[in-house]
Amino acid sequence: MTMTELTTSSSLDAVADLAAQLRVDSIRSSTSAGSGHPTSSMSAADLLAVLMTRYLRYDWDDPREPGNDHLIFSKGHASPLLYSVFKAAGVVSDEELMTGYRRFGQRLEGHPTPVLPWVDVATGSLGQGLPDGVGVALAGKYLERRPYRVWVLCGDSELAEGSIWEALDKASHYKLSNLVAMMDINRLGQSGPTDLGWDLDAYARRFAAFGARVLVIDGHDLAAIDGALAEAGAAAGDQPTVIVARTIKGRGFSEVEDKEGWHGRPFPPDMAQRAIAELGGVRNLIVHGPRPEPVPAGQAQTADAAGAGAAMPTYPVGDKVATRKAYGDALVALGAADPKVVALDGEVKNSTFALEFAEAYPGRYFEMFIAEQQLVAAATGLAARGYKPFASTFAAFFTRAYDFIRMGAISLANLRLAGSHAGVEIGADGPSQMALEDLAMMRAVHGSTVLYPADGTSTAALVETMASTPGISYLRTTRGAYPGLYPAGERFPIGGAKVLRSSDHDDVTLIGAGVTLHECLDAATTLAAEGITVRVIDCYSIKPIDTATLTAAAEATSGRVVVAEDHHPEGGLGSAVTASLLGAGQKDLSVTHLAVREMPGSGTGAELLAWAGIDAGHIAAAARRLTK
Amino acid sequence: MTMTELTTSSSLDAVADLAAQLRVDSIRSSTSAGSGHPTSSMSAADLLAVLMTRYLRYDWDDPREPGNDHLIFSKGHASPLLYSVFKAAGVVSDEELMTGYRRFGQRLEGHPTPVLPWVDVATGSLGQGLPDGVGVALAGKYLERRPYRVWVLCGDSELAEGSIWEALDKASHYKLSNLVAMMDINRLGQSGPTDLGWDLDAYARRFAAFGARVLVIDGHDLAAIDGALAEAGAAAGDQPTVIVARTIKGRGFSEVEDKEGWHGRPFPPDMAQRAIAELGGVRNLIVHGPRPEPVPAGQAQTADAAGAGAAMPTYPVGDKVATRKAYGDALVALGAADPKVVALDGEVKNSTFALEFAEAYPGRYFEMFIAEQQLVAAATGLAARGYKPFASTFAAFFTRAYDFIRMGAISLANLRLAGSHAGVEIGADGPSQMALEDLAMMRAVHGSTVLYPADGTSTAALVETMASTPGISYLRTTRGAYPGLYPAGERFPIGGAKVLRSSDHDDVTLIGAGVTLHECLDAATTLAAEGITVRVIDCYSIKPIDTATLTAAAEATSGRVVVAEDHHPEGGLGSAVTASLLGAGQKDLSVTHLAVREMPGSGTGAELLAWAGIDAGHIAAAARRLTK
Helix, strand or coil: CCCCEEECCCCHHHHHHHHHHHHHHHHHHHHHHCCCCHHHHHCCHHHHHHHHHHHCCCCCCCCCCCCCCEEEECCHHHHHHHHHHHHHHCCCCHHHHHHHCCCCCCCCCCCCCCCCCCCCCCCCCCCCHHHHHHHHHHHHHHHHCCCCCEEEEEECHHHHCHHHHHHHHHHHHCCCCCEEEEEEECCECCCCECCCCCCHHHHHHHHHHCCCEEEEEECCCHHHHHHHHHHHHCCCCCCCEEEEEECCCCCCCCCCCCCCCCCCCCCCHHHHHHHHHHCCCCCCCEEECCCCCCCCCCCCCCCCCCCCCCCCCCCCECCEEEHHHHHHHHHHHHHHHCCCEEEEECCCHHHHCHHHHHHHCHHHEEECCCCHHHHHHHHHHHHHCCCEEEEEEEHHHHHHHHHHHHHHHHCCCCEEEEEECCCHHHCCCCHHHCCCCHHHHHHCCCCCEEECCCCHHHHHHHHHHHCCCCCEEEEECCCCEEEECCCCCCCCCCCCCEEEECCCCCCEEEEECCHHHHHHHHHHHHHHHCCCCEEEEECCEEECCCHHHHHHHHHHCCCEEEEECCCCCCCCHHHHHHHHHHHCCCCCCEEEEECCCCCCCCCCHHHHHHHHCCCHHHHHHHHHHHHC | CCCCEEECCCCHHHHHHHHHHHHHHHHHHHHHHCCCCHHHHHCCHHHHHHHHHHHCCCCCCCCCCCCCCEEEECCHHHHHHHHHHHHHCCCCCHHHHHHHCCCCCCCCCCCCCCCCCCCCCCCCCCCCHHHHHHHHHHHHHHHHCCCCCEEEEEECHHHHCHHHHHHHHHHHHCCCCCEEEEEEECCECCCCECCCCCCHHHHHHHHHHCCCEEEEEECCCHHHHHHHHHHHHCCCCCCCEEEEEECCCCCCCCCCCCCCCCCCCCCCHHHHHHHHHHCCCCCCCEEECCCCCCCCCCCCCCCCCCCCCCCCCCCCECCEEEHHHHHHHHHHHHHHHCCCEEEEECCCHHHHCHHHHHHHCHHHEEECCCCHHHHHHHHHHHHHCCCEEEEEEEHHHHHHHHHHHHHHHHCCCCEEEEEECCCHHHCCCCHHHCCCCHHHHHHCCCCCEEECCCCHHHHHHHHHHHCCCCCEEEEECCCCEEEECCCCCCCCCCCCCEEEECCCCCCEEEEECCHHHHHHHHHHHHHHHCCCCEEEEECCEEECCCHHHHHHHHHHCCCEEEEECCCCCCCCHHHHHHHHHHHCCCCCCEEEEECCCCCCCCCCHHHHHHHHCCCHHHHHHHHHHHHC
16 A cells, blocks of 8 residues: 655645545444444535545644634534544544444444544534634634634534534634634435535525625635635634535445445445446545644733632622522632633523623623523634633523533533522413423433532632533522521532431431422421421432432431422432432331422412422421321 | 603603603502512503503403404513503503502513413523514414514613514515514613613614614604604505614613613602602503404414314334324324414424425415524414414424423413424434433423333324313424224323233233334233233323323232333433323332433444343343342
């Protein structure tokens, strides 16, 4: 086998040879794995060949080099192409490509994830790479202030996802001239032609209407690609660039070109052999493309500056404060101490109190308007650049971004999410705003941390801890103001719980979090007057949960436990508590689980807590029943 | 108080008086409730006054009249305006408006829900009314073939939601000339100005690029509104219409007009008094607008035709079939028997096997392309019209639509969702495609039904049952083919379970569903050879769950239970089983819960089931440990 090297000054003929190699390797890797998407890779091979040879400024030996451009495959199923690019860059061997792709225990997964050092974010759920790229571009332009570009390869099928349009809207709003979306318009989706087919004008109109500079090209004309990438990469003006590339699915292998029925299907070995022959055989070209631009001294912000310890706010015991207010206060304190802390909100910042941060640190606040998918995606992109994003909206509306949160976990992103106005406690606005599923949703995310504090002091302490918590951490806050419970200086470790009432002869354990903790405390007072002594636990850390404290309480109260939560019965606090107790081998449990079991309407918070059977009266009644 | 009646021939001066009434009543109702969004109502009052007087064809005495137009407030927070419209229509009394709005136990909820007979779908999570309206318009144009129009009022803030663009894309793709979106461009969001402010040209370009006919007007010029609604309502051509109306938030009360800081705030009583005075006082006009057009005989499809009993497919015991294939087969059988059954898919119909239905009944299949939010919203709109939608995509991608599913429940919609390719079992594609959160997500939805069959025969039976199941029902299907377990004729009631192995001296209960049931059966065989006798339960109905069968098994096996699921540990099958057992008061439980506890990569299904510790080997080992 000959080995030839390409450089930025190689001819387009040499680049054509590279494009053939990328196609051949896409075919070989997917056929060897018996799985994958060769035809979706082949349509974009010319784009990638020109990009990596002439425009992608990247130090392949140092993927953490801050000046590197970023390459995101929003069409993550074109992973054979991406991995073939990695081979051509010399960082993945041909052997790994042929034996590692889609195999157990290997890093060349079916869709790219950041277990690979050259991958910023996991893709594979369509319509997410471009929104994530907006986050990376925001970091580059406004925080790092580095001249890197963000190149995103999108498929045409995923342009049907609303999240793409949320991304373009924000990209133009924030004037992200460092963002280039390459649209691989190959006309064919998984199960048939796309909505718009090869109507490039229709696409161009949409992208232009959303504020992008649009370049329409033949995606197999290397000179046209070269011209478009040069123009795009210049990052002039204040618009993101969209390259609309007319391409052919399966390009380069006449048996499948532009044919339906070949999505997500590797070629059988005999076909692969014919395809490779038609493409001129196996090559092992190595590309030495452009290097990252040196960052002018003094221009780059030191995003790495360590903050001093934050002086977190505390609130007097007994004084009423809403935990959402404490969230805002804490975020400001954290922002003062740690320049990596950034905040985003979905246009409800005056309700979530992210407004306080936006006013204190406008340069580190990103308004995402009412676009929760983009809210989480931007946070993911910012996290990929080492920032510590806190993203907030009403807890109910994080359901809009669940796919992005789930993919954030696969992206190994450290995201801090704060959902306010949770539960029937919000009252008058009604069920659409209530978030009675958020704890279930967030607990089911891999590696997540789920927190639900009941007072201002614990909220502030937990916000500080979230800044150093890996993975997806979620803070649930409450609309109404409730009395402070804890003195300044109290510590709230992740995975902890607080015993607020206890004696050496407790009859029942009451477990609450957030608003229901206050109801448990009221119930305890009522019950004490009746001679029933209860242990009250503030289960502020729902995941991980404090099994030691819970089992000790269950032991002490003969297994009699009442759990009350402002959430549907499935997957929330009650589920976490019982899983913890059973997992620890606790026997003889008598658990009463109070939760919101019917469809709420409007009302006052107190009316609805009573209606749902999760207020102090119902908690006390449940405790009484258990002691009978 | 004078009472005056308006008719379709009333002058625009009279309509102006009605608009003032709608504003005054929006103010009065929200001030009386101490909660609500008067200023967001006032900006759209002129649009609604003209619409209800001259264009909305509606029999207010018979909201179920099939020829009625549909009025959807996508900006659900403008509920004071909607309810004021209902008062002007004579169907809600002034007393109810003043004492019922946002009050406990009343139907005039903070955001509209179908507890009101004139409301098709619940709104309040922004960006959903228009997508839902697409579903209603699809029904009108393609199924009912009735000349009704669907009028949707949108706010400008919600135009930042990607779902709006998914809706417009589908509206133009399906040529929904019966759909009219009225965009209330009042410039101000909740916490500040919107992204595009009053840049009507920018909005118009976007709507036009997405295929709509666009009419730009001054939203307070009654003659201009009249002209635009006349043009829109003619429903000529093959495009949806978007009316871009420049409006002023708080219009009509000079103290708040176009001012920030008044979103979602009722006026204090003294301000309300001044506002009402400025608007000319309280009125009690009653409107007699246009009546629904008579449906020409023979034109309307009888959507009510009852189908004969469906001949559901069955599969030989022992023969391998994928449950997703059985889903497709069953859907075709159901379609033959019931003309109300319709199907939708997110452009993966060849994977979910919805393709079979699309080919058999192309007139009742709606391709939503890769737009899962619109997929569920269209199903919601179709359900509102009495159809029985089955919507399918990969289970993982229903996370994209969680907010729509949650709102579907609040909409009281009967939605059937089928998620394929669930779990690590899918193998090579990797974690982005795996759906390890879907059971938790779906269980947490109010009133939901969650099904996870293990073979073809049970899948087909459950699909048939879903057609008559109220609320949100979810079917989880598997990628791979597994042996048939049940003979033809076996019944699978919702809330049931099957005992597949049992004796009168069982040592341990093994509980599985879907792919893990097959692993449990294999484990049982292994264990039997070792002299350990196990009871094996197919927990195909995860919600509701068969508590009687579970408790009987737990009793019989001294509380020793192994639950295995291809899902994260939180909120899925294990959680459902333990909640059931504890809720039934089961004591002395020793539960081993096997689930996917780490982040998977690619591999074969068998490799990943083993890696996750949920295959037959791990299940058998867990059973052995429990019997020691």
